Amino acid sequence: MHRDERNEVVEIAADMATGVSRREFFQLAGTGLFIFFATDPMAAFQEPSRLPGRPSYPTDFNAYLRIGGDSRVTCFVGKVELGQGSKTALAQLVADELDVSLDSVDMVMGDTDLCPWDMGTFGSLTIRQFGPVLRGAAAEARAVLLQMSADYLHLPSVEQLRVKDGVVTCAQDEHKTVSYAKLVEGKRIERHLDKVPVKAVSAFTVIGKAPRRKDALEKVTGRARYAGDMTPPGTLHARILRPPAHGATVKEFDTAVAEKIPGVRVIRDGEMIAVLHEQPDIADRALGLIRARFEPPQPSEDDRTIFDHLLKAAPPLQMVDEKGSLAEGEKLATRVVEETYLNSYVAHAAMETHSAVAAIEGGKLTVWASTQTPFPVRQQLAQAVGFTPENVRVITPYVGGGFGGKSASRQAVEAARLAKITGKPVQVVWDRAEEFFYDTFRPAAVVKIRSGQNDAGKLLLWDYRVYCAGEREARQFYDIPHQRTQSAGGWGGGNPPGLHPFAVGPWRAPSVNTNTFARESHIDILASKLGRDPLEFRLAHLSHPRMRRVLLAATNQFGWKPAPGPSGRGVGLACATDVGTYVATVAEVAVNKSTGNVEVKRVVCAQDQGVTVNPDGSRQQMEGSMTMGMGYALAEEVHFKDGAVLDRNFDTYQIPRFSWLPRIETILIENPETPASGCGEPPITTMGAVVANAIFDATGARLRQLPMTPARLKAALRQG
Amino acid sequence: MRRSISFMLNGKPVQLTVDDDRMLLWVLRYDLGLTGTKFGCGAALCGSCTVIVNDEAVRSCITPVKEIAGKRVLTIEGLSTNGHLHPIQEAFLNHHAFQCGYCTPGMIVNAYALLLKKAHPTREEIIRHMDDNLCRCGSHTRIVDAILEAAGSTKGGA
Numbered sequence: 001m002h003r004d005e006r007n008e009v010v011e012i013a014a015d016m017a018t019g020v021s022r023r024e025f026f027q028l029a030g031t032g033l034f035i036f037f038a039t040d041p042m043a044a045f046q047e048p049s050r051l052p053g054r055p056s057y058p059t060d061f062n063a064y065l066r067i068g069g070d071s072r073v074t075c076f077v078g079k080v081e082l083g084q085g086s087k088t089a090l091a092q093l094v095a096d097e098l099d100v101s102l103d104s105v106d107m108v109m110g111d112t113d114l115c116p117w118d119m120g121t122f123g124s125l126t127i128r129q130f131g132p133v134l135r136g137a138a139a140e141a142r143a144v145l146l147q148m149s150a151d152y153l154h155l156p157s158v159e160q161l162r163v164k165d166g167v168v169t170c171a172q173d174e175h176k177t178v179s180y181a182k183l184v185e186g187k188r189i190e191r192h193l194d195k196v197p198v199k200a201v202s203a204f205t206v207i208g209k210a211p212r213r214k215d216a217l218e219k220v221t222g223r224a225r226y227a228g229d230m231t232p233p234g235t236l237h238a239r240i241l242r243p244p245a246h247g248a249t250v251k252e253f254d255t256a257v258a259e260k261i262p263g264v265r266v267i268r269d270g271e272m273i274a275v276l277h278e279q280p281d282i283a284d285r286a287l288g289l290i291r292a293r294f295e296p297p298q299p300s301e302d303d304r305t306i307f308d309h310l311l312k313a314a315p316p317l318q319m320v321d322e323k324g325s326l327a328e329g330e331k332l333a334t335r336v337v338e339e340t341y342l343n344s345y346v347a348h349a350a351m352e353t354h355s356a357v358a359a360i361e362g363g364k365l366t367v368w369a370s371t372q373t374p375f376p377v378r379q380q381l382a383q384a385v386g387f388t389p390e391n392v393r394v395i396t397p398y399v400g401g402g403f404g405g406k407s408a409s410r411q412a413v414e415a416a417r418l419a420k421i422t423g424k425p426v427q428v429v430w431d432r433a434e435e436f437f438y439d440t441f442r443p444a445a446v447v448k449i450r451s452g453q454n455d456a457g458k459l460l461l462w463d464y465r466v467y468c469a470g471e472r473e474a475r476q477f478y479d480i481p482h483q484r485t486q487s488a489g490g491w492g493g494g495n496p497p498g499l500h501p502f503a504v505g506p507w508r509a510p511s512v513n514t515n516t517f518a519r520e521s522h523i524d525i526l527a528s529k530l531g532r533d534p535l536e537f538r539l540a541h542l543s544h545p546r547m548r549r550v551l552l553a554a555t556n557q558f559g560w561k562p563a564p565g566p567s568g569r570g571v572g573l574a575c576a577t578d579v580g581t582y583v584a585t586v587a588e589v590a591v592n593k594s595t596g597n598v599e600v601k602r603v604v605c606a607q608d609q610g611v612t613v614n615p616d617g618s619r620q621q622m623e624g625s626m627t628m629g630m631g632y633a634l635a636e637e638v639h640f641k642d643g644a645v646l647d648r649n650f651d652t653y654q655i656p657r658f659s660w661l662p663r664i665e666t667i668l669i670e671n672p673e674t675p676a677s678g679c680g681e682p683p684i685t686t687m688g689a690v691v692a693n694a695i696f697d698a699t700g701a702r703l704r705q706l707p708m709t710p711a712r713l714k715a716a717l718r719q720g
Numbered sequence: 721m722r723r724s725i726s727f728m729l730n731g732k733p734v735q736l737t738v739d740d741d742r743m744l745l746w747v748l749r750y751d752l753g754l755t756g757t758k759f760g761c762g763a764a765l766c767g768s769c770t771v772i773v774n775d776e777a778v779r780s781c782i783t784p785v786k787e788i789a790g791k792r793v794l795t796i797e798g799l800s801t802n803g804h805l806h807p808i809q810e811a812f813l814n815h816h817a818f819q820c821g822y823c824t825p826g827m828i829v830n831a832y833a834l835l836l837k838k839a840h841p842t843r844e845e846i847i848r849h850m851d852d853n854l855c856r857c858g859s860h861t862r863i864v865d866a867i868l869e870a871a872g873s874t875k876g877g878a
Contacts, residue, residue: 082820083818083819083820083821083822083857084819085819212813212816213816215821216813216816216818217813218821219818219821219824220805220809220812220813220818220824220828221756221796221797221799221800221805221809222754222755222756222757222795222796222797222824222825223756224821225755226758226822228755228759229749229755231750237750279742279746279750279751280746280750281742281743281746282739282742349856350820350822350856351758351760351766351768351820351822351823351854351855351856352758352760352820352822353759353760398820398821398822399820400758400820400821400822401819401820401822401856401857403856429759431762432760432761432762432763432765616816617816620816620819620859620862623858623859623861623862624819624857624858624859625858626858627858627860627861628856628857628858649761649762649763649765650761650763650765650766650854651763651765655854655856656858656860657851657852657854657860658846658847658850658851658853658860658863658864659847659848659851661847661860661861661864664861
């Protein structure tokens with residue numbers, strides 16, 4: 001179960017390095033103007049040290065743009081639409097640079113036959129990675145089309161030409177006009193992206209606006225199709241016998257009663273025992289009639305004992321960053337504070353469970369999958385069924401939420417194996433218990449901080465050790481002369497067997513939620529011990545202008561009034577960097593001391609993400625991040641014992657709901673000349689600390705473990 | 721028990737021969753091809769499968785098809801009429817009150833049930849009524865705003 005997602009992805013990347021040729025696209029793509037372009041997502045990815053080697057991209061492009069004779073502009077990218085709105089934002093970039101209407105731009109995403117290779121949709125990379133190059137590609141296309149227009153209209157140069165909605169007109173003679181469509185009709189023109197100047201920010205007409213999302217109409221009418229909505233003729237629905245715990249093995253099983261249901265097929269393939277039927281509910285009923293005896297695994301950790309285990313079993317600490325000298329810092333420090341922070345396993349719990357439909361026709365396997373990684377999944381499928389990757393196509397319809405959890409796509413492999421055996425299309429849709437059981441949880445983690453200050457309260461020493469969360473944003477950003485950051489184990493590769501009792505993986509802003517909770521709680525503790533206002537204390541140690549700016553923007557809007565904590569008001573703040581973005585959050589809470597319940601009343605978040613492609617889409621991501629973040633702050637925690645995942649549905653695993661909602665305010669810092677950084681993750685990272693700091697401000701009780709459940713809060717109140 | 725069951729589905733009569741213990745969700749999705757109604761939890765804990773039966777919101781994942789015999793069933797597919805979106809759908813569209821969209825049909829249908837009962841609910845009443853419909857993307861504030869807007873434009877007193 002300790003699959004190494006990250007390594008797996010990279011190995012596949014290396015395999016694929018020469019796998020995709022332009023020739024394959026030639027056959028499919030037809031006529032028009034094609035602009036091929038390349039990006040290197042790894043450059044923007046923050047944890048290169050985790051990667052054994054940087055994968056090179058297939059040929060010389062990994063996305064392309066087609067301007068067709070039908071007036072449609074089509075952009076082909078391997079990214080997928082998980083709800084984050086990239087289908088709209090990417091199209092906006094194209095429309096603006098090319099001077100065509102947004103409606104005329106189609107996005108083809110996550111289809112391995114039509115789109116060039118892509119590593120996967122995660123790490124807030126879509127706009128960061130594709131934004132600049134996609135704009136460049138569209139600008140290149142526009143330049144080519146203008147030159148063609150000048151030739152077509154017998155004009156000496158392109159200087160007199162203007163473009164609106166894909167129609168080129170001579171400024172001096174408006175009868176001289178031609179459309180993009182007319183120019184490329186019946187032709188096939190290819191260009192590779194060369195450096196072409198993109199539009200100035202002031203010339204944007206579509207970027208920076210908030211048009212209607214391209215997926216809006218389908219999603220409000222129920223017409224949006226997800227993997228589980230695909231049922232090719234003859235589809236069988238599969239339910240698979242699952243062990244009661246990770247590590248349990250089946251010893252005996254009897255399917256005789258299940259097989260009495262008309263139309264039920266039972267298939268044993270290696271370790272997999274599946275029942276199939278034309279109706280999913282009848283397959284499910286049959287599954288319930290299988291009698292099976294499992295041998296339980298060796299006793300292992302539970303959700304209380306896990307933290308001691310993690311400290312003992314974690315791999316050796318690795319140096320992340322070092323500055324100054326810890327020995328010198330120790331010498332100078334007169335006030336030393338040491339604290340330990342704990343974070344729990346949390347589930348992704350997307351509303352759509354892992355789903356896939358696999359069909360084999362004419363020696364080719366097609367799989368519709370809810371996945372964040374269609375190309376790596378293609379490779380897994382090819383291996384699982386013994387096909388060459390060229391004979392496997394993964395189509396990614398709308399995905400009903402991912403948050404990192406659909407980077408692993410076991411369900412697609414299950415569907416493909418069963419389709420191969422039965423010769424029929426097979427649909428696998430996990431139920432909620434399977435979704436919890438096979439989820440790649442955010443790892444539980446421990447952070448130990450030893451900090452030192454002089455008598456004036458100046459921070460001089462920072463010794464930071466994070467166990468099992470990962471190193472992303474472990475390095476702190478305050479001005480501290482002597483500091484060391486070390487990390488042991490993470491959500492990706494390199495964990496020793498048995499470290500976690502189940503799979504772990506990336507969960508929205510992997511590593512950063514834990515690292516931010518620890519750092520920002522600790523800074524708050526230091527401020528309070530000195531009797532200083534937490535904003536003033538932070539600013540006294542912060543020289544980075546972008547961080548200062550978001551902190552001031554959030555606190556100004558909130559109406560922050562300086563006071564040392566605990567002030568009894570229930571206000572807190574926290575700030576973070578993530579995926580190149582700066583974020584600061586202020587929260588106000590009300591604590592019921594007798595029940596231990598926390599009501600988050602108001603959250604104000606300011607974000608500097610460079611240029612904003614779509615302000616409404618960005619705000620959606622921020623609101624979503626803050627709402628989702630209340631879950632891991634206050635309630636979400638996977639319960640487990642001896643390899644069994646005790647949470648099986650939303651009765652015990654509580655995610656944020658309407659009645660939890662605070663007043664949410666979002667601030668987007670205007671910073672249009674800075675390239676876009678990540679948007680979909682940063683505001684979730686501050687939610688643990690900002691709520692912890694507000695609870696402390698309200699009550700004087702400091703919670704050092706997430707989630708801050710009523711029981712933990714009451715225990716902290718008793719300790720005083 | 722396998723038998724013939726008749727009901728009205730999105731304004732049209734439907735007759736099916738089915739095992740009447742089967743849950744309405746599966747019959748809608750796989751027998752009738754109406755895939756807008758979603759599976760999320762199978763235990764009436766998330767609301768993705770919400771449909772309207774005789775003006776009441778029900779969870780189709782725990783509603784045996786025998787219970788809807790002779791009744792009126794409305795799903796997300798039946799909400800727009802003559803190509804016009806229902807005001808709740810319009811409001812969800814205007815507010816972008818969704819991200820991944822998976823919970824959206826259940827949200828819209830449950831909001832529809834609320835506005836049938838109470839044309840002009842307060843924000844608090846909306847929150848109470850919608851509280852058992854889960855959304856993981858965090859579109860909650862926009863959903864509440866959309867329902868408030870739809871309530872302002874729905875016939876029945878405004």
